Amino acid sequence: MNFERIFENNKQWIAEKLENNPQYFEQLAKGQTPEYLYIGCSDSRVTAEDLMGANPGEIFIHRNIANLVINTDSNLNAVVQYAVEHLKVKHIIICGHYECGGVKAALYPSDMGQLNSWLQTLRDVYRLHQDEMDAITDAQKKFDRLVELNVQEQCMNIIKIDHVQRSWYKTGYPHIHGWVFDVRTGELIDLGLDITGLFAEVRKIYDLKPLEK
Numbered sequence: 001m002n003f004e005r006i007f008e009n010n011k012q013w014i015a016e017k018l019e020n021n022p023q024y025f026e027q028l029a030k031g032q033t034p035e036y037l038y039i040g041c042s043d044s045r046v047t048a049e050d051l052m053g054a055n056p057g058e059i060f061i062h063r064n065i066a067n068l069v070i071n072t073d074s075n076l077n078a079v080v081q082y083a084v085e086h087l088k089v090k091h092i093i094i095c096g097h098y099e100c101g102g103v104k105a106a107l108y109p110s111d112m113g114q115l116n117s118w119l120q121t122l123r124d125v126y127r128l129h130q131d132e133m134d135a136i137t138d139a140q141k142k143f144d145r146l147v148e149l150n151v152q153e154q155c156m157n158i159i160k161i162d163h164v165q166r167s168w169y170k171t172g173y174p175h176i177h178g179w180v181f182d183v184r185t186g187e188l189i190d191l192g193l194d195i196t197g198l199f200a201e202v203r204k205i206y207d208l209k210p211l212e213k
């Protein structure tokens with residue numbers, strides 16, 4: 001994309017929006033009530049709104065390399081707390097994608113400097129599922145599977161967050177979903193993860209609600 005085109009594109013975008021609805025920006029300025037928090041990869045090919053056909057105001061978005069939920073990441077924690085406590089989102093989506101460079105880097109260990117600590121979380125996902133991962137001989141299938149298992153583990157990391165648990169017990173929301181975007185076909189795939197069931201297995205370790213006596 002030509003740099004000079006960007007502001008021209010913006011003018012064109014404004015004109016298109018106003019043509020459909022002359023009050024579009026007046027309405028947009030009034031506030032946001034998104035029902036979804038989307039946590040996805042920073043990869044330029046995985047454009048959150050575009051691939052879901054969503055409009056401005058509909059999705060609260062956080063993106064980082066390989067869609068990770070790291071409990072010491074104050075940026076992520078602030079986003080999740082704001083989304084859950086203030087916006088009261090009904091759904092949190094963790095969306096990974098096949099051919100993810102971050103996942104690939106963790107699959108083939110090398111010293112990547114500043115990226116090492118970030119990618120360590122992905123290596124931990126491999127370790128948690130080492131038996132399954134080591135049993136896959138096909139390199140592409142192994143890569144694809146680590147993308148999926150990473151989504152699953154990041155969904156688990158979401159439930160470990162105190163704000164999420166508090167809201168969950170109080171209102172039953174947010175629902176947590178694990179998705180993968182296939183950059184090879186454009187398809188958005190719901191992994192159909194049973195997050196409640198998965199959490200039940202490790203609840204005694206991570207549940208922050210005081211146990212009833």
Ligand code: CO
Binds near residue numbers: 103
């Ligand atoms: Co990626």
